[in-house]
Amino acid sequence: SQQGEEDPQALSIQEGENATMNCSYKTSINNLQWYRQNSGRGLVHLILIRSNEREKHSGRLRVTLDTSKKSSSLLITASRAADTASYFCATDDNNDMRFGAGTRLTVKP
Amino acid sequence: ETGVTQTPRHLVMGMTNKKSLKCEQHLGHNAMYWYKQSAKKPLELMFVYSLEERVENNSVPSRFSPECPNSSHLFLHLHTLQPEDSALYLCASSQDGTEGDEKLFFGSGTQLSVL
Numbered sequence: 001s002q003q004g005e006e007d008p009q010a011l012s013i014q015e016g017e018n019a020t021m022n023c024s025y026k027t028s029i030n031n032l033q034w035y036r037q038n039s040g041r042g043l044v045h046l047i048l049i050r051s052n053e054r055e056k057h058s059g060r061l062r063v064t065l066d067t068s069k070k071s072s073s074l075l076i077t078a079s080r081a082a083d084t085a086s087y088f089c090a091t092d093d094n095n096d097m098r099f100g101a102g103t104r105l106t107v108k109p
Numbered sequence: 110e111t112g113v114t115q116t117p118r119h120l121v122m123g124m125t126n127k128k129s130l131k132c133e134q135h136l137g138h139n140a141m142y143w144y145k146q147s148a149k150k151p152l153e154l155m156f157v158y159s160l161e162e163r164v165e166n167n168s169v170p171s172r173f174s175p176e177c178p179n180s181s182h183l184f185l186h187l188h189t190l191q192p193e194d195s196a197l198y199l200c201a202s203s204q205d206g207t208e209g210d211e212k213l214f215f216g217s218g219t220q221l222s223v224l
Contacts, residue, residue, distance in 0.1 A: 033212065042111065042199055042215030043152075088152070090213075096165055097142075097203075097213055099152040 004032070004089040004100035012106040019076040021103040023089030024069075030092050032065055034074050037086045037102070046074075046087075081109045112136040115200050115216035122190065123224050130185040130219045132200030140205045141183040142213070143175060146197040158183060159205055190223045197221070 007022045023032070031050045035043040049056045049065045049072065056063045062075040076083055086102040113134045122128050134141065143155040157165035158177040172194075174186040183200055197218045203211040 035213075040197065040218070040220065042113070042115075042201075042217045043213070044111070044215070045212045048212060092211075096154055096157055097211075098154060099144075101149065101151045 004091050004098065006087070006089055006100045006103040008103060009101070010104040010106070012108065013079055015079060015081055015107055015109050017079055017107075019079050019083070019105055019107070021074045021087050021105070023072045023074070023100060025072075025089070025091045026070065027091075027093065029067075032063075032072050033090045033097070034061075034063060034072075035088045035090060035099070037088065039085075043088060043099075076105075079105075079107045081107050083107045111214045111216065113200060113202055113214050113216040115198075115219050117219060118217065119220045119222075121222045121224065122187070124190060124192070126190075127186070127188040129187065130198055130200075130221075132183040132185075132216055134181055134183075134200075134202040134214070136202060136204070136214060138202040138204045138214070139180055140203045140211070141177060141180075142201040142203075143183065143185050144199040144201065146199055146218070147195075152199070156185075187221075190221075192223050195221055195223045 004023050004025045033048045034046045037043045047058045049063050060077045065072045084107050088099045088102045090097045090099045116131045140159045145153045155169045156175040176184040199218045200216045201213040
């Protein structure tokens, strides 16, 4: 069954702008992860945030986690055309990773 | 290259055919997974193998049969599939531990079309 749910379903921005994607989940978690998928390819792990962390950075990525609201956000700053992809949040459910339907991000050059 | 290799990349099969998908991981991980990804739907976890033993089977129809002969290889045997089984089938691996922060490494997937 689906655990994470991303919002919006699709996002289109200009190169250089920031992109924010949100994720909501239902049960308690040990950690939340974000993955990226280029069309027709496998998912690639981007960043993991533990349940006792509130914010984490990795390069142009910034992830926040609010366990009281059961939500997370992924911010990509200074976006590039190469950031065009689908982005998924994933949560562990009894040690099995479950994903949402993803946000399709398009960055226009 | 993620260290997880899936073959074939594309597969077209009839409803009466029998075929197998193969996954191999070169990362020394102890857990492997099959996911199904249909258009505009969340990834569906199908099977999980930890230390070569199946630990999860999410009510997957019996026309899908997994096999994990060792910790590096995972197969998905297919027979008498339906057109709605057409999807991208993704294999993943992870190193399960006690930290609870396992990351998944995915292969590029097999795009399956059932005619």
